[in-house]
Amino acid sequence: MEPGPPGATRPAEPGPRLHGECGADLAASASLLSRAEAEPQRRALAVAAVLPAGGSGERMGVPTPKQFCPILERPLISYTLQALERACWIKDIVVAVTAENMEAMEGIIRRYQHKRISLVEAGVTRHRSIFNGLKALAQDQPDSKLSRPEVVIIHDAVRPFVEEDVLFQVAAAAKEHGAAGAIRPLVSTVISPSPDGCLDHSLERARHRASEMPQAFLYDVIYAAYQQCSDYDLEFGTECLQLALKYCHVKAKLVEGSPDLWKVTYKRDLYAAESIIKERISQQICIVMDTKEDEEHVGRHLEEMLKNELNHLKVTSVTLCHAGRDLQQVILEQCYSFVCVNVMTSEFEETQKLLNTLKESNLSILYPVVVISVHFLDYKSVPVDQKMENLMQIRELAKEVKKRNILLCGLLIFYPQDKQKLQESVRQGATIITTFIKERNSGFIGQLLVA
Numbered sequence: 014m015e016p017g018p019p020g021a022t023r024p025a026e027p028g029p030r031l032h033g034e035c036g037a038d039l040a041a042s043a044s045l046l047s048r049a050e051a052e053p054q055r056r057a058l059a060v061a062a063v064l065p066a067g068g069s070g071e072r073m074g075v076p077t078p079k080q081f082c083p084i085l086e087r088p089l090i091s092y093t094l095q096a097l098e099r100a101c102w103i104k105d106i107v108v109a110v111t112a113e114n115m116e117a118m119e120g121i122i123r124r125y126q127h128k129r130i131s132l133v134e135a136g137v138t139r140h141r142s143i144f145n146g147l148k149a150l151a152q153d154q155p156d157s158k159l160s161r162p163e164v165v166i167i168h169d170a171v172r173p174f175v176e177e178d179v180l181f182q183v184a185a186a187a188k189e190h191g192a193a194g195a196i197r198p199l200v201s202t203v204i205s206p207s208p209d210g211c212l213d214h215s216l217e218r219a220r221h222r223a224s225e226m227p228q229a230f231l232y233d234v235i236y237a238a239y240q241q242c243s244d245y246d247l248e249f250g251t252e253c254l255q256l257a258l259k260y261c262h263v264k265a266k267l268v269e270g271s272p273d274l275w276k277v278t279y280k281r282d283l284y285a286a287e288s289i290i291k292e293r294i295s296q297q298i299c300i301v302m303d304t305k306e307d308e309e310h311v312g313r314h315l316e317e318m319l320k321n322e323l324n325h326l327k328v329t330s331v332t333l334c335h336a337g338r339d340l341q342q343v344i345l346e347q348c349y350s351f352v353c354v355n356v357m358t359s360e361f362e363e364t365q366k367l368l369n370t371l372k373e374s375n376l377s378i379l380y381p382v383v384v385i386s387v388h389f390l391d392y393k394s395v396p397v398d399q400k401m402e403n404l405m406q407i408r409e410l411a412k413e414v415k416k417r418n419i420l421l422c423g424l425l426i427f428y429p430q431d432k433q434k435l436q437e438s439v440r441q442g443a444t445i446i447t448t449f450i451k452e453r454n455s456g457f458i459g460q461l462l463v464a
């Protein structure tokens with residue numbers, strides 16, 4: 014597995030809409046086609062998607078099928094659905110799940126507010142699951158609210174990082190060629206062993222490619238292929254493009270896919286997926302100040318330090334005094350990390366206001382939102398024990414907002430008179446903030462950290 018370039022893209026737009034329009038954060042994705050150019054073409058295609066999600070994930074080696082394994086407490090399949098939902102030109106998304114997981118899947122759709130999803134029962138093999146999904150899209154199904162598409166995309170439920178551009182490229186190529194699929198260069202050389210366990214021959218790596226997903230087909234082509242398919246193909250086949258070739262003589266167009274199209278297969282892939290998601294949601298940080306912009310104070314010092322330390326990230330500063338308008342804008346931009354700097358106001362007044370605004374928004378439904386409440390201790394004017402005691406309220410506050418997927422911790426920065434020592438305290442504070450934002454480690458929740 015080869016993850017994408019660090020910070021190349023932001024997370025796909027959530028199911029619960031913050032923007033009100035599908036794919037509205039497209040500028041943040043690794044877009045190949047300009048949005049204005051591509052939009053009319055996208056709308057002109059009648060496209061549906063079929064997601065096989067009925068496997069047991071044997072190679073993962075855990076009791077939960079991998080598509081339901083949690084990443085940052087959300088099931089993997091929800092990330093894949095979110096990625097497909099961004100493409101509003103995909104009209105229906107048919108997911109094949111086993112009867113025993115049907116209820117769990119319905120719960121996921123409700124909880125994460127997924128749209129345009131229909132469920133069908135999975136088969137005992139991947140090909141049979143896909144066939145069931147295709148059958149649901151055929152017009153001859155009684156009481157079906159689904160319509161027969163011109164093009165159907167097939168995508169594994171366990172490939173969460175598919176980009177809208179790749180989806181569109183395979184769909185457009187399928188319309189032209191009848192079938193299309195994403196490919197990647199081979200990472201290892203493929204060899205063929207002989208029955209005695211010795212090398213028979215090796216393939217020339219540069220001449221071969223790994224077949225990935227998504228793939229897309231003219232619906233009539235792939236449906237006809239599955240209808241003619243032998244039991245052997247349905248049982249042991251692994252390649253839909255091959256079925257289109259074998260049964261309908263359609264040669265698929267191959268489209269270069271992005272590096273993070275890989276399929277979550279082993280346990281280590283879950284860790285890799287989690288790292289990619291964490292990195293994507295930590296690309297923007299919002300510093301909320303309880304003072305006016307032009308006021309000079311130690312909070313500004315921390316802000317400068319964070320801006321220097323996180324110069325590869327987008328750091329935005331807002332104040333809550335302007336009726337929270339700036340903050341609303343930051344929330345709309347899908348910023349998932351907040352540093353609330355309390356210089357003027359007492360203890361958690363400002364943090365509470367920030368938490369209320371976050372709770373009212375839909376922001377934390379899909380991703381955990383980190384909030385660090387920063388305080389300063391000038392021990393000449395306030396006794397340490399009194400300040401600490403006041404700040405210990407953080408525990409209760411954190412417990413309450415954790416239910417809403419908001420991860421809160423406190424940070425107390427010592428404020429010595431000595432300039433150099435103050436500089437050191439602020440630097441340590443900035444390091445703690447950076448670590449919590451990057452790691453989103455639940456061990457920090459409700460803690461009062463000291464710098």
Ligand SMILES: Nc1ccn([C@@H]2O[C@H](COP(=O)(O)OP(=O)(O)OP(=O)(O)O)[C@@H](O)[C@H]2O)c(=O)n1
Pocket residue numbers: 064065066067068069070071072073078079080109135136137138139140142143169170171276277278
């Ligand atoms: N009977 C099956 C088997 C697989 N799949 C789906 O096909 C996709 C790709 O298959 P794979 O990675 O092989 O998944 P599993 O079969 O679950 O994994 P394993 O082979 O390790 O058991 C997954 O989304 C999986 O849920 C399916 O819908 N129905």
Ligand SMILES: O=C(CO)[C@H](O)[C@H](O)COP(=O)(O)O
Pocket residue numbers: 139169224225226251252253276
């Ligand atoms: O990459 C793919 C298509 O080319 C499929 O994801 C893959 O073939 C599925 O096979 P399996 O279920 O055996 O992993």
